[in-house]
Amino acid sequence: MSAQTETPAEPKKLGGDLLTVTGLQKHFPIRRGLLQRQVGAVQAVDGLTFSVRQGETLSLVGESGCGKTTTGRLLTRLLEPTDGKIVFEGRDISHLSTGQMRPLRKDIQMIFQDPYSSLNPRHTVGTIVGAPYHLQNVKPQGGVKKAVQDLLALVGLNPEHYNRYPHEFSGGQRQRIGIARTLALRPKLIVADEPVSALDVSIQAQVVNLLEDLQSEFDLTYVMIAHDLSVVRHVSDRVAVMYLGKIMEIADRTALYERPMHPYTVALLSAVPIPDTARRESRERIRLQGDVPSPINPPSGCRFHTRCWKAQEICKTQEPPLAELQPGHQAACHFPENTTEITIDPMGITAAS
Structure with missing residues (x-):
């Protein structure tokens, strides 16, 4: 599927917030010794805040291990959150028991990544x-x-x-x-955990188009988990970029693809294949240095600073908040890209940056 898919002619008509997530965390304890004492924790999801409107498709993207799938399982309450709040249709479902969640299963469903292991081979x-x-x-x-x-x-x-x-x-x-x-x-909400990543490329477009048709027919709301940014661009209304358990940037798809603000998003988009040879050769390919830090002991300050080419001292000590830098466009960065600001230097000369 090409990354240069045309956008729909008419925007969707979205309703109010169907799902609201505030400060969502999931830490998996690490236990050792005879008494199984906790000696640490894997901070898989660490403080996510976002909302999903009725009829919308919100995509979560990022590298493997960033917490996308864990987030999806938290939203469907297949996992118990460590902290934070999940509100579905005005009801807090963060810590409902299995019995209390059973009636809500009609409204919240999940499409699993692997079509081979998610179906019982003994059943028709x-x-x-x-x-x-x-x-x-x-x-x-x-x-x-x-x-x-x-x-x-x-x-x-x-x-x-x-x-x-x-x-x-x-x-x-x-x-x-x-x-x-x-x-x-x-259901009203479907969490799709990489629904096409295990399929042949020739089949992916068919399944993605099917999901879009079903959304239009049944007024479905999707939270799409993916790593293929070309598929995400085709199906999403908004995109949230995750890194090491946190959201780095969230915006509507046009703004995020055309004017990404977080350096990590810029690096991800630079790796998307482009079929046009001329455009591909003129584009700068950003190669991040080093590996993703361990979620057991994430870096202080901005979690991306160990691999960021724009990192300065403040990035190592102060974690940037996820702030709205433009209407509907949030990014967690001290030195964001693609922003136009008017500054005055000590000489009194006004400059645009």
């Missing part, structure tokens, strides 16, 4: 896609079999394959089965 497609009806004690009109066959047709599969097993399908078809299962109870 009919059993897999029909499971949500039985778990939630929902009796669809016309019966479960008809509802499952309608779902299979909706995602582009043959309804007659109701009695087949997952091993009889390709990777793309298995992911469609997973999407059909997710749609069974008509």
